[in-house]
Structure formats: C-alpha cells, structure tokens
Amino acid sequence: MNRARWAWLMGWGVLAFLHVRFGSVASVWEQAWSGSGESAAMGRTILWELRALRVVLASAAGAGLAVSGLLLQTWFHNPLAGPSVLGISSGATLGVAVAILGGSASFALFGALIGSGVVLAVLWMVSRRFQSPVTLLVFGMMLGYVVGALVNVLQVEASKEALQAFVFWGMGSFSRAQGMWTFGVVLATLLGVGWAWFRAKSLDAWTLGPLTASSMGVSEGAIRTGVVLVTGAIASVVTAACGPIAFVGVATPHLVRMAQRGRTHRALLPNVVAAGATLALLADGLVRLSGGSWPLNAVLSILAGPVIVYVLLKKTWTP
C-alpha cells in the first residue's frame, strides 16, 4: 500500500475514533465500557446508534460523493464536474420542497428520492441522444436552474415555519442518521465503487478521448449508462439522507491527485473513497464542535473551496 493511502486511512481512523469517543454527553465512553446496568445500556446506545451510525453515514456519503466526482470528472474531461452539476441534487431539493413546503414534512426523504429519481430518469433518457458529454453537462445545469426556479416559487408561497424547516434541510447534516437510510447510502456507495473498480480500465482509456477509447473496444454507451446511474443513485440517496451536500464530490478527487502521482482509476479509487470519508468526517467534526450550530455546507465550502481555487490557479489539471 502506498503512503498516500496510509495517510488517508489514518486520518479517517483518527477522526472516526474521536467522533465515537467524544460528544456532548460526557462520560458516555466510560459508561458504555465499564458501567453496569441501565447506564451502560444507555451509553452503548449513544455510542453505537448515534455516534457510530453518524460516522458510518458521513463516511459513506463522503466516499460516495467523492467517487461520483471522480467518475464525472473523468467522463466530462472537466475538473469542475461533480455530483451537483447534473441537476440531480436539484431534483431532490424540489422533491423535498414539495413535501416540506406542502406541509407534509414527514415525506421529505421520499420526496428527495422521487425528485432525484425523476431527474435521473430524464438525464438517462436524453443522454443517449446527445453526442458529447458537454451537451449533457449543459443540459444538467439548465435542468438544475429550472428546478431551482420552481423551488423559489414554492418558497414564496410557503408558510414561515415550513420555509424555516426547508432552509434548515438545505444546509445539510449528517445528524439525521437512521438505520435504513444509512444502509441505503452505504449500499449505493458500495455499488458505485464496485462498478468503477470493474470498469477501471475503460475509464483509464476514456481519458485518451472518446475516439481512441472506442477504437480500443470501450463501449461509450456502457460507460455513459454506468456513470449516469451510479452517480445518480448515490446523489439521490445521499441527498435524501443528508440534504444537498456541497463540494465533497468536486474537491476530493483533486485533493487525492495532489497527494499522489498515480492517475489510473485503480490507483485513484481507494484513495478517493478514503479521502471523501475523511473530508466528510472532518467537516462533521467541526459542526459537532460548534455544538451543531454551524451549517455543514458552510463548513464544507470553507474547507473545499480553496482546494478548487488552487487547482484552477495551478492549471495543471489532468483527469
């Protein structure tokens, strides 16, 4: 294993331990391990069902979004591509807006899933008709704008309380971890990583351009379908479970490329997974240090924004 991978894994391990070890309820750790009776049971519940589950959700969401970012940057040949550009998270946002602003907040998660699912289906249908990925990129962005405008209209018509709940959701959070949704995020991320690993050689060939890749036996359709479905599925469940999460997807692959020389997808993937999980845990750690008052997306933007600016300034981007 290379040094970069050790570093990412160590970083993740330390952060995960800190997350489980410390929290707003003091002495939970001691109670869970050495206490007895009811207090020990309570301690274990907090430890595993709250803290550890939150670590799993944040890690899986960060890893999944980061892998999506890697796939989209490879496919679009574009350093600024990420899971939010295709309009999928906008679709989820619309679904949530309809649910929350329509007065049935308990359907928010399903609203997100349905909203992003609809956008995904539209993208997949039109993607076969577009010649170049850039056209799809522009289509996705336009779709995002239109959906965003619809959300704006809904907001104007909403009640004050509903609007507050919606804005709160839009800030993103890993605190809403529930078993089922966490499982969904883990599953989507595992599927995405598995697909990318399986198609790694084709993705490497894709960096040589569509003509050359196709002449080498890469099926453009198979890559397109895979990228759209994988990134779409991950964005859907992550947005449903955590709200729209900014910047992890775009910035993580760049962080990984900065720290290592290898550019094959087999060299990048494991580190992108580890780095995405680490970045998500780091941001969530800061949110928890603030007592949960700092918005996750604000923390992520502050952490990841400079990375992207740095990449643009260095002008040495390569997929």
Add this chain to the structure above:
Amino acid sequence: MKLALSGLVCGYGRRPVGPVGDRIWSDSGLHALIGANGAGKSTLIRTLAGLQSPLAGTVHLGAKDVHRMRPAERAQFVSFVASTPPSASGLTAGEVLHLMDASNAERHRALERFGEAGWWNVRLSELSDGQRQRVMLARAFLQDTPWLLLDEPTAFLDAASRTRLFGHLNELAARGKGVVITTHDLHLLRGQPALRTVNVLGKAWRELPTEASISDWESAL
C-alpha cells in the same frame, strides 16, 4: 483480411462530406488518402474505423460489417490513431501501454520503437504533442490488428520520426497488415515500398498510379 467499401457516403447528420466510396482493398499494404483541407479525409477514416456511422453504404472487414460489430469485437480487427493526441490525460506512457494486451517486454519495445524508453514514467500531459502522438502510435501498434487506420499521424512529428514511422509501416505491411493513412506528406509517401493505392478525395474519388510523380499527385488535389 479484405477491407471493402460499398456505396459509402460519410458525413454528419444529413450533410454528406467527401465523395462516395466503392473500393475493395484486398492487399496487405499501405493505402493513402490524400486531399485538400476539408476534403473529408478524417471523416472517411473515422467511418472506416467504425467510430462514426455512415450516411449510406457499408464498410466490411472480411465478411463482417464494421458498423454492426460491438466495440470490443471491432477493436480486434481495427486500430486507430486520431489526428490530435490526447492532451489532458494524466496517465503515463507506461500506463497507457498497460491498457493493451501484451507482455511488459512487448510494451517497452513498442515504446522504444515509436518513442523513447525514458517516457515510460512521464505523463502524457507532460509530453509534447509530437511525443504524445508517438505514444499513441505505440499503443495502436500493440493492439496488433489486421488493419491500422492512422489519421494524419505525421502532423506533429519531427522529420526523423516521420521517416521512422514510415519504416515501421512498411514493416507492418510486409507482415501482412493493412494500413490506411491520411496525410499531406506527399514527398514521404512517394516511393514507399508498401504503397498500394493513392486515393484523392475531391469532387469524386480518384485513384492515382503509385508511381506517378509528386507533381501529378499535387495537381490532382
């Protein structure tokens, strides 16, 4: 393996580009496509490689229609080098050659043949256009297909590399491979022992005698 074009019309959308092609190239050997800028050379060679659908007509390799093959199957019969080498890839020359089915020794030999051994650990993005193109030529060579289709492969190459490339193409032809090349390098083309046909794309598709003089070729453009 025979490369046969029948009633082939290339182009984009509904707009045809270049003349209609009816040809059977049964020979192993070098087939050159020449013509002025915009004559349709690149469109034709991409269509022959199965990378672009024709507006009408067919391209057959032996008994098989190139445009009905799956990419993985097609890649066993035709290799292709695009006119512009990829500039944005962060893969090293060695990593690019690792994508091909070959032994490591063969990969190193191919790089030495078309490029330089020292490029193995250098990223494509760190090489010059000409150097990248030579890596792409080594890659196509490793694909080891009966037909090699090269779209202006000499455009970015220095004089010595051009001469060397034609040397390799003659060698490939001697081993029974078919090579189709688009080029403006008429002086280099003239007198290549493997040259079988010289095809001028203009209003019509004309075939010139390979032994004609350069000025005859040029006046046909």
